[in-house]
Amino acid sequence: xxxLYSKAAVAVALLAAASATAFVPSSSSRRVSVDPxxxxxxxxxxxxxxxxxxxxxxxxxxxxxxxxxxxSLESDILIRPKTTPNFQYAGxxxxxxxxxxxxxxSDKIKLPDYALDGQPKNRPALFPWVIETKKPEEIEKMRAxxxxxxxxxxxxxxxxxxxxxxxxxxRIVHExxxxxxxxxxxxxxxxxxxxxxxxxxxxxxxxxxxxRQLQEGDIINLDITCYLDGYHGDCSxxxxxxxxxxxxxxxxxxxxxxxxxxxxxxxxxxxxxxYKDIGAIIEDHVTEEGFSSVKSFCGHDxxxxxxxxxAGKMAAGHTFTIEPMICENGASYLxxxxxxxxxxxxxxxxxxxxxxLLITPDGVEALTGKIxxxxxxxWERDSKIHKGFWLGTTxxxxxxxxxxxxxxxxxx
Numbered sequence: 001x002x003x004l005y006s007k008a009a010v011a012v013a014l015l016a017a018a019s020a021t022a023f024v025p026s027s028s029s030r031r032v033s034v035d036p037x038x039x040x041x042x043x044x045x046x047x048x049x050x051x052x053x054x055x056x057x058x059x060x061x062x063x064x065x066x067x068x069x070x071x072s073l074e075s076d077i078l079i080r081p082k083t084t085p086n087f088q089y090a091g092x093x094x095x096x097x098x099x100x101x102x103x104x105x106s107d108k109i110k111l112p113d114y115a116l117d118g119q120p121k122n123r124p125a126l127f128p129w130v131i132e133t134k135k136p137e138e139i140e141k142m143r144a145x146x147x148x149x150x151x152x153x154x155x156x157x158x159x160x161x162x163x164x165x166x167x168x169x170x171r172i173v174h175e176x177x178x179x180x181x182x183x184x185x186x187x188x189x190x191x192x193x194x195x196x197x198x199x200x201x202x203x204x205x206x207x208x209x210x211x212r213q214l215q216e217g218d219i220i221n222l223d224i225t226c227y228l229d230g231y232h233g234d235c236s237x238x239x240x241x242x243x244x245x246x247x248x249x250x251x252x253x254x255x256x257x258x259x260x261x262x263x264x265x266x267x268x269x270x271x272x273x274x275y276k277d278i279g280a281i282i283e284d285h286v287t288e289e290g291f292s293s294v295k296s297f298c299g300h301d302x303x304x305x306x307x308x309x310x311a312g313k314m315a316a317g318h319t320f321t322i323e324p325m326i327c328e329n330g331a332s333y334l335x336x337x338x339x340x341x342x343x344x345x346x347x348x349x350x351x352x353x354x355x356x357l358l359i360t361p362d363g364v365e366a367l368t369g370k371i372x373x374x375x376x377x378x379w380e381r382d383s384k385i386h387k388g389f390w391l392g393t394t395x396x397x398x399x400x401x402x403x404x405x406x407x408x409x410x411x412x
Contacts, residue, residue, distance in 0.1 A: 148177070255378075328348040
C-alpha cells in the first residue's frame, strides 16, 4: 500500500527502507481523540458524546490491549471523510463513512516507528541507485513477513463478494494480521486511517475502506502490507466481485494485460540488469493491448513506464516491489479531498498487482508468492506469458512452482 507516491515524494517509500528499527512504545498514556464534527452516531437512541479521557489506553488506537477485535465504540460511530463542496468525482465511486482506526494491542505487537504519531522516522537513501543489500538473517525475516502478507491477502480475498463492505474486509485483514503477531503496515502511516487499501473500479491506489457495499462486476485491488519482526511484507492482487462470470470483456482484458505485463517485468529481474528497464517492459506490453500505464506514481523507486531515470543495477540481496498500475483508458489521475484516494481522471477502471521480490545470485524470488492454499485466478490460468502461479525464476522457485501448479491448475 504505502509504496505509491509522486516522484517528488519517492524518498519516503516504505519498503525501500526495509527498516529493522521498530518503535518501542513509551509508558505514557495514549488516548483516542474524536473529532465531534466528523462523528456520526449510527444508533437511533440518543448517544452521549464519548469522553476521550474515559477510553482505555492500553492499546494503540485507544482500545484494550487484550483484544484485537472491533471495540463497542467502533460499532456505534462512523466518521465522514474529508470532502470538498461540489468536488467533481470522475466515476461512480464515492467516499463512504469510515469506522474509527482499529485497535492494535501494543503489549503484544511490535509497532513500526510511525504507529503512534503517523510519521516514519527511518528514511531511505537519498539517491535511488544506493540500494541496501540484505543480510541472510534479514532475508529470512522478510520471508516471514512476506508469508504473513500472503496468508492475510488470501484469507481476505476469499471474503470478497457482492454485498460485503470494504470496511468489513479491513476488519478481516486487521484481525488476521494481529493473529499472526504482525502490525498492519498501512495503519496510521502518514495518518492513513485503515489497515489495508481497497481500490475499486476507477480507484488507482490508496482506496480507504468504508461502508460502501461491493457490487457484482466491480473489480477491486486488495493491497496488504504486514510488519513483522521489523520488516514489511507487501503484496496486492485483483479480484472480480462475483467471480470470473461477473467480469465484462474489457475488465477481463484489463486484468489479463496487467497480470501479464507484471510477470514479464518480474521475469526480467536478475543481477546486473538495470532497474530503469522495468518500466519499458511494462509500458510496451500494455500499449500494444490498448491500455495505459500510470506515470504520476511509482512503487518503491521503480518507475512503471519507459524512462531514462538512473535507478541503479540489480544485485543479489536487493529487495523491492514491482506494482504496475494499468488503466483501461487514460492514465491521468484525480486526487480526492481525503489526500489519499487517487482515481483515473476519466473514470476508467484501473488494475494493479504486486509482489515483494528478492534478487538472488541466480534470479529472483517472490517473497509474497502464492502458497498451496492460494486461489487460482483466471488470469493465471489463461496467461500466455506464464500459466499458473509465478513464484520466481530461481531453480528452487521453479521447482516449488511446478509442484503447486501441477496440483492447482489441473483441479480448476
